[in-house]
Amino acid sequence: MSELAAKRALRRDVLAARARLTTEDVAKAADALGEHALELPELAEAASVAAYVSIGAEPGTGPLLRALSARGTRVLLPVLLPDNDLDWCAYEGHDALVRAGRGLWEPSGTREGRDAVTRVDAVLLPGLAVDGRGLRLGRGGGSYDRALARIALSGASPARVVLLYDGEIVPRVPDEEHDWAVDAAITPHGVRRFGG
Numbered sequence: 001m002s003e004l005a006a007k008r009a010l011r012r013d014v015l016a017a018r019a020r021l022t023t024e025d026v027a028k029a030a031d032a033l034g035e036h037a038l039e040l041p042e043l044a045e046a047a048s049v050a051a052y053v054s055i056g057a058e059p060g061t062g063p064l065l066r067a068l069s070a071r072g073t074r075v076l077l078p079v080l081l082p083d084n085d086l087d088w089c090a091y092e093g094h095d096a097l098v099r100a101g102r103g104l105w106e107p108s109g110t111r112e113g114r115d116a117v118t119r120v121d122a123v124l125l126p127g128l129a130v131d132g133r134g135l136r137l138g139r140g141g142g143s144y145d146r147a148l149a150r151i152a153l154s155g156a157s158p159a160r161v162v163l164l165y166d167g168e169i170v171p172r173v174p175d176e177e178h179d180w181a182v183d184a185a186i187t188p189h190g191v192r193r194f195g196g
């Protein structure tokens with residue numbers, strides 16, 4: 001199987017497993033994810049964090065976004081652009097989010113530009129799986145690959161942390177040239193660090 005076909009197959013399996021979670025499973029996991037994330041030193045020390053607004057059965061960020069905001073951390077959220085790249089905009093509470101395409105909720109304030117992600121202290125990434133090398137599988141748009149490439153090019157080194165369910169840390173994620181590793185994964189079970 002080609003790496004591309006293997007990526008598709010793994011995406012399909014993870015999404016099928018997530019589709020079996022109940023609303024209660026997702027809510028409980030979101031609370032646990034939030035607790036672990038808030039204990040992470042990289043996040044405790046961060047003045048600004050790029051995060052995402054979880055949808056459906058994705059690892060939930062609701063409690064985490066509220067807690068980060070409450071403790072005074074500046075939070076940036078992605079706005080999906082027509083070419084699948086990401087712009088960034090400040091989180092100003094859930095009431096300020098608007099419905100966007102693909103089931104997403106996005107901020108509607110001033111857009112800070114594609115490079116805004118290079119100026120944060122930590123990036124919380126959505127994902128479908130990660131392996132022991134920290135290589136991450138996303139939804140396939142290459143949006144976060146581009147954000148991570150931009151960060152590397154800028155010379156910045158924010159903590160890069162993917163949020164996942166426990167079974168999504170797998171032996172191996174099919175990789176391609178453009179894939180970038182993350183530093184850690186947070187699951188409802190705890191924190192797993194890669195490399196370094």
Ligand SMILES: Nc1nc2c(c(=O)[nH]1)N(C=O)[C@@H](CNc1ccc(C(=O)N[C@@H](CCC(=O)O)C(=O)O)cc1)CN2
Nearest residue numbers: 052053054055056057078080102103126139141143144
């Ligand atoms: N919450 C969240 N925000 C994100 C991402 C993500 O993965 N999750 N992205 C990561 O790059 C970017 C958006 N890319 C996306 C690409 C595809 C789909 C998607 O396949 N949506 C499904 C519905 C998903 C659901 O309801 O669970 C669809 O369109 O059918 C969503 C976002 C930026 N914002």
Ligand SMILES: Nc1ncnc2c1ncn2[C@@H]1O[C@H](COP(=O)(O)OP(=O)(O)OP(=O)(O)O)[C@@H](O)[C@H]1O
Nearest residue numbers: 136137138139140141142143144145146149178179
């Ligand atoms: N730095 C980049 N610049 C432009 N396109 C890119 C870049 N990195 C990846 N891509 C493109 O994005 C597409 C999807 O890549 P891939 O399947 O690795 O996405 P993913 O990591 O699963 O998704 P995401 O990064 O959105 O979470 C590929 O067609 C790839 O060519």
